[in-house]
Amino acid sequence: MISAIDAGNYQTKFYDGKQMRSFPSLIGEYRDRNLRQQHGDYDFDWQYGGQRGFAGTLAMYESECADSRKGETKAHPDARLRVLLALHRFAEGTEHQIIVGQPISTHQETEKAAIKEMLCGRHELTVNGQRKLIVIRRCEVAAEGVAAGLLVPGGGIIRIIDVGSGTVNFGTLIDRRFNDRGSFTLGTGMETLRSVQPSDFARQIALRALAGGWLGTDKVFICGGGAEVILESLRAYFPGVLMIEGDASFANVKAFYLIARKVYG
Ligand SMILES: Nc1ncnc2c1ncn2[C@@H]1O[C@H](COP(=O)(O)OP(=O)(O)OP(=O)(O)O)[C@@H](O)[C@H]1O
Ligand SMILES: [Mg+2]
CATH class of the missing domain: 3.30.420.40 (ATPase, nucleotide binding domain)
Incomplete structure (x- = not known):
């Protein structure tokens, strides 16, 4: 499947030619909860690479340290998680060819290579108990804005x-x-x-x-x-x-x- 993901500092946006979707880019820590109220359509309790946390609307309401990492580069693990959450939630199939974004000021070969490196390949991501294998076959990095x-x-x-x-x-x-x-x-x-x-x-x-x-x-x-x-x-x-x-x-x-x-x- 071909899809585009703009893992913004505020909202992560997804488009595959059919559905245009988004969720809050917030990521926060996991907490055991006594009350399991649903807070929104994007309540994500995730497990990835040996870590567990909340994201989206669940992080917004239930994590105590929810935040979104902002800055002029998206070559970091939070941005990877936003992309994988978008694929887990919105994309069909297991194998993906994707385009993601990077601000113009850091749209350089080394930063782009770092983004491709962290995204390409096999990922196992569990969201709300549902485990999915996500295989990113190809990834290219486009410049935001331009x-x-x-x-x-x-x-x-x-x-x-x-x-x-x-x-x-x-x-x-x-x-x-x-x-x-x-x-x-x-x-x-x-x-x-x-x-x-x-x-x-x-x-x-x-x-x-x-x-x-x-x-x-x-x-x-x-x-x-x-x-x-x-x-x-x-x-x-x-x-x-x-x-x-x-x-x-x-x-x-x-x-x-x-x-x-x-x-x-
Ligand atoms: N309806 C609205 N009214 C006012 N401000 C809004 C509205 N919708 C979004 N915003 C503002 O727009 C910003 C989000 O814009 P956008 O989704 O383009 O950012 P992003 O792509 O996630 O971030 P970045 O490009 O820095 O990675 C938020 O800071 C929010 O305050
Ligand atoms: Mg943006």
Whole structure:
């Protein structure tokens, strides 16, 4: 099966061409519980590699130390667990060919190799007592933000701002090809900022883009879970800024799936 997984710092998004799904990326410790209330659709009591813990809505309500590891790289065990949980819960079959994401700033060969290395191969994951063998046959790593530019039709210069929970990705496509010089990452996002007004964050985002060579008159599209909140304030700097079509949170994973179809077709 071919699927795309955007293991975000806030929500893990999954798309296989049919179902578009997501769950909270929180991971927390296991606790023995006297009360076994169901908290949500994504209550995960998991066992993997000799460890046990809670994830998703179960971690949110019942772990005392639930958190999601945020940062500019996704080459870490928490991100692996998010990907495996998505496959366990949403994907059909045992064998998988997947595309996952990585922020632009760490989208380098060594980091990508580390992600492929930790994901490819056989994994045994038990969720809520259900043991599954998950075999990842192939894995490729796409760049967050800039990939979403593939959803915008037409050529010329297309700019993408992907406002996530832990990062903001800035992507540039020139005639539908990824442009490295115009693509970069800001290491703060909607969750890492405390008590900041959207207009202040929009200003920081815009100044970073302008410092990176973007022009106020460029064709700029915004996506990610923070897009709606930031959009209006961004207009002061980029008057023509538009929301990417469709659900902004799922833009990356939709684009990853387009890439998956091309690579694994
Ligand atoms: N309806 C909404 N209203 C306001 N904020 C929202 C809404 N939905 C999501 N968010 C915000 O968007 C952020 C999540 O966006 P998104 O799912 O794009 O992040 P992510 O991909 O998980 O993170 P990252 O890209 O940093 O890995 C959260 O921080 C949340 O605060
Ligand atoms: Mg994201």
